[in-house]
Amino acid sequence: MGDLDKALEDADASVALNPNYARGHFRRACVFSARKETEQEIEAYEAGLAKCPDDKSLQKGLEIARRVKTASSKASHAANTTMATLEAANSRSFKASTAKDIASFVTQTKWNLELQMRALQSKLDLVRELGNMSADAKLDLLYNILLEDAGSSKSIALKDFQAALTLASTNLPFAANVQTALTSVTAPSEGSLKREEFQTYCQALVESMRTTVNAFSEFVVYQVKFGAAPTTAAAAPAPSEGVLSSKRKNMLNDPRMMALFVMFDKDADSTVDFKEVAIGLYKLSNNMKDSAKNAAALLLMMDRNDERVLTYETFARLIMSVAAASNLTFDELADQLTLALTDKSELSEEVMNEIIMVEENLEKIQQAQAKESERKKTMDALSYSKTQKLFELWDADGDGTIDFQELLRGIRKYLKASNLNSTDAEKDALMIMGHDKDSNQALDKEEFAYAMANYAESIQKPLHEVIDFMVVVGSKETNKVEEFETDYFNLSSPSYQRPAFNKYSSLGIIVDLGEGDDDAEQEEDDW
Numbered sequence: 001m002g003d004l005d006k007a008l009e010d011a012d013a014s015v016a017l018n019p020n021y022a023r024g025h026f027r028r029a030c031v032f033s034a035r036k037e038t039e040q041e042i043e044a045y046e047a048g049l050a051k052c053p054d055d056k057s058l059q060k061g062l063e064i065a066r067r068v069k070t071a072s073s074k075a076s077h078a079a080n081t082t083m084a085t086l087e088a089a090n091s092r093s094f095k096a097s098t099a100k101d102i103a104s105f106v107t108q109t110k111w112n113l114e115l116q117m118r119a120l121q122s123k124l125d126l127v128r129e130l131g132n133m134s135a136d137a138k139l140d141l142l143y144n145i146l147l148e149d150a151g152s153s154k155s156i157a158l159k160d161f162q163a164a165l166t167l168a169s170t171n172l173p174f175a176a177n178v179q180t181a182l183t184s185v186t187a188p189s190e191g192s193l194k195r196e197e198f199q200t201y202c203q204a205l206v207e208s209m210r211t212t213v214n215a216f217s218e219f220v221v222y223q224v225k226f227g228a229a230p231t232t233a234a235a236a237p238a239p240s241e242g243v244l245s246s247k248r249k250n251m252l253n254d255p256r257m258m259a260l261f262v263m264f265d266k267d268a269d270s271t272v273d274f275k276e277v278a279i280g281l282y283k284l285s286n287n288m289k290d291s292a293k294n295a296a297a298l299l300l301m302m303d304r305n306d307e308r309v310l311t312y313e314t315f316a317r318l319i320m321s322v323a324a325a326s327n328l329t330f331d332e333l334a335d336q337l338t339l340a341l342t343d344k345s346e347l348s349e350e351v352m353n354e355i356i357m358v359e360e361n362l363e364k365i366q367q368a369q370a371k372e373s374e375r376k377k378t379m380d381a382l383s384y385s386k387t388q389k390l391f392e393l394w395d396a397d398g399d400g401t402i403d404f405q406e407l408l409r410g411i412r413k414y415l416k417a418s419n420l421n422s423t424d425a426e427k428d429a430l431m432i433m434g435h436d437k438d439s440n441q442a443l444d445k446e447e448f449a450y451a452m453a454n455y456a457e458s459i460q461k462p463l464h465e466v467i468d469f470m471v472v473v474g475s476k477e478t479n480k481v482e483e484f485e486t487d488y489f490n491l492s493s494p495s496y497q498r499p500a501f502n503k504y505s506s507l508g509i510i511v512d513l514g515e516g517d518d519d520a521e522q523e524e525d526d527w
Contacts, residue, residue: 078122155194169223185201256334407432411425
């Protein structure tokens with residue numbers, strides 16, 4: 001946190017010196033993103049765009065931050081929970097309609113009714129949350145929902161949105177009014193709609209239909225999410241094969257797996273921690289002692305990178321492990337978990353104390369594992385002679401430590417020599433400086449060795465290969481990429497190509513940004 005505070009101070013200073021410096025505003029927003037302060041992040045992007053309205057990095061950053069905020073909202077959670085419970089209810093309804101005996105029919109019908117009640121409660125939650133949202137926030141939610149339905153992360157196809165509006169108003173008294181608006185209003189873009197274009201188009205439709213943005217947004221959300229849901233057993237679709245019973249089906253693309261992840265992720269931070277796993281398993285088994293221990297064991301087994309949380313991919317593996325251990329198909333486990341996770345009853349003090357006790361033990365185990373891993377990485381890096389050579393090359397003032405400016409110069413030179421975008425240098429340097437354990441704003445030899453071992457791991461390259469290339473680059477005075485590469489290939493036969501960063505880096509959304517202008521690469525950093 002100390003490094004982020006210092007980074008924010010530096011970013012504030014750069015913006016104060018030059019309010020029109022887009023990269024200064026971008027850095028401020030990145031720090032807030034790393035601190036998971038989404039409101040402040042959005043404000044930082046908006047402040048930057050007020051001064052630099054055409055900056056692509058600020059525009060992209062604001063769009064992503066808004067989507068993160070919307071995805072973590074209670075309204076979004078209620079919408080996703082509703083769809084998950086409706087899916088489970090329809091699955092049980094279909095099973096009831098195909099039951100081979102009376103007992104099976106009764107069992108499946110009970111499940112169906114219980115799940116429909118939970119779905120109705122989630123719908124009411126969504127109605128209440130929408131009532132508390134601003135018109136812009138409702139449009140953000142609608143835009144996110146349409147993106148999810150389209151399986152896109154960038155924009156909404158105009159024809160798909162128009163088709164959704166047509167379907168939403170079918171058989172309603174005002175259907176003709178909607179069609180008239182769609183015919184008469186010209187969209188700002190013929191192919192697809194980005195967020196700002198979407199808002200402009202919706203406002204024009206609202207004026208044509210003589211309604212309000214609030215009413216329009218709520219109507220479309222209700223209809224897109226719930227309007228087409230089947231209501232009878234005959235109309236219920238056949239349940240999915242389930243990822244356990246079909247080798248051809250990718251479990252990561254299973255919509256029910258995605259819905260489970262959202263329901264487990266109570267704080268909507270796109271990860272699932274120990275407490276969330278323990279509570280989910282407890283609601284399934286109603287035995288916290290076993291649930292907490294099982295959650296801890298599963299987390300230790302799945303969390304191979306010591307991130308202390310589960311990403312979506314590792315969560316999916318966890319769920320499949322639980323299904324196998326319970327001798328259930330994924331479809332059956334998903335139904336049971338959906339019913340359990342929508343139970344809003346409060347956990348007792350005894351249950352919470354059990355969670356705290358196991359969590360403390362888990363923390364001790366993970367700290368011991370992390371300490372041993374750090375020791376091994378540091379010794380590996382220190383034992384390689386060229387790590388010392390690289391340290392000396394980057395330690396420009398010879399004071400025995402590498403400060404942020406020295407680190408930034410080294411990383412920037414390395415990225416340019418690799419023919420990569422050097423605007424990534426600030427993000428990479430900030431990540432590496434995060435290993436400054438004594439918070440003196442500089443890396444000593446051990447901190448540097450451990451940081452470089454982690455950096456090599458993050459870009460999925462052997463440590464020695466990365467160090468070799470950096471030494472060659474750091475020893476040269478020229479900026480000719482060809483000469484760097486020729487010298488490097490004489491030392492290392494494998495071709496070098498830096499892959500993209502892991503999306504689940506500790507810097508979170510920062511690693512997804514960084515599309516600076518070409519001119520920005522030539523600017524001298526003043527951070």
